[in-house]
Amino acid sequence: MTHLSPMALGPAPEYRRLVEEMPILLWTADATGRWTHVNGRWTEYTGLIGEAQGFGFEAALHPEDVAPTVKVWTAAIHSGQPYDIEYRLRNTHGQHRWFVVRGRKVATPGADDVTWVGSCTDIDAQKQAETAALLAQRSAVRALGLALEVRDGETGGHTDRVVAQALALGRALGLNATDLTALELGATLHDVGKIGVPDRVLRKPGVLDVDERALIHAHPTEGVRFAAALGFLPPAALGVIRHHHERWDGHGYPDELAWDQIPLLARIFAVVDVYDALISDRPYKAAWTPGQAQAEIARQAGLQFDPQVVHAFLELTAS
The missing domain is CATH 3.30.450.20 (PAS domain)
Known part of the structure; x- marks a missing residue:
């Protein structure tokens, strides 16, 4: 040659x-x-x-x-x-x-x-600039997520935990780099819509009444409206924010989507979000043990959660 x-x-x-x-x-x-x-x-x-x-x-x-x-x-x-x-x-x-x-x-x-x-x-200079911009965006999103965590009465690093668990589960399911980035951004800002929910509702220790529950059920759509205004979140990240409270059986909110109508990234995040909520103290409940939470996640496969996502999650948490 x-x-x-x-x-x-x-x-x-x-x-x-x-x-x-x-x-x-x-x-x-x-x-x-x-x-x-x-x-x-x-x-x-x-x-x-x-x-x-x-x-x-x-x-x-x-x-x-x-x-x-x-x-x-x-x-x-x-x-x-x-x-x-x-x-x-x-x-x-x-x-x-x-x-x-x-x-x-x-x-x-x-x-x-x-x-x-x-x-x-x-194109190295261009890529370096893109990387710097992405890091700045991630830092800003994380700072906002942590502020929301305090506002919501969350403790013990809920935001960082669910982001890390969602990314680990996404990798186990074979997501590519683009989808993992969208999952990370959406997971960090999943509850940004709770900005509009009063403290008396967010931190209420008892059962919510009809009006209070309506405020909670509106937070995914409000979250998308707020997050979209940031101007740089990809549609897949907005999908996590809007649809992480949908259920596999179609009885979730806000759109009552079912099965694979629910975006995959939202199905992934829903599992880790609920799991972390179960093992954490909340105003309305004491923390469950990891074993109890895993059993509940398994029980909800095919009801609240995508069975394949649950299977991957249980394998991941068992290792």
Whole structure:
């Protein structure tokens, strides 16, 4: 294998030189997906030429990005469709930077071995800015969640516990990173609608009357209205806030959704939210033991909760 420069992509040597010296990373691959050539910028950045399989396509990737990248690349080879994917690429100093990779299938007269061409464009500064913004958003959301916890009379870190438990359960159920982020945000602000519920109702030790119960039942819709005004929560996070009091049997609120009409993230969070409420002291009840709470969660499978989510939760809490 050699650099792109010895390869005749066209009749003009000037064109070959231009491609070789482009400031972005360029590559070509054959119909099977095997990288056949790279330009000088690729070699300069990665330090890999032909010694590594595919010019270091996998060798230079961040370990966490190998599987999803190969999956997208394999699908593109089979479908022939163009693709874009973001991944982290290691440089000669061992540092990883973010790139957006764009691959397109081509037919080039006089160069039958060229089937795919692609570019790798450095977007690390953009990704760093996005990460910083996301961290700031998460910090603000967590601060609001903790304030709501105090307002609601919660004690002992309820917000942090349910977020951690929801994320652990989401991972056990195979959620991707996007859904896990939405679950985290929705879980943190799940009761934001209780801002509009008076203290006398929130902290009432006895049974709620009809009007008081109506105020409580309105908090998911009020929560969505408030959370949506923040302007950055994804729809899936808003779904957790609105639907975490729905029931599998359709007798929940506010929309009386049933079964898989209820968003999966809300079904996941409902289990951990109830479990944490059961094992915590509340104005109207003493804390249950973990065993008692697990037994109640199991009993409600197929009634209040999605049975598959309950099964995963019980396996998780038993380990």
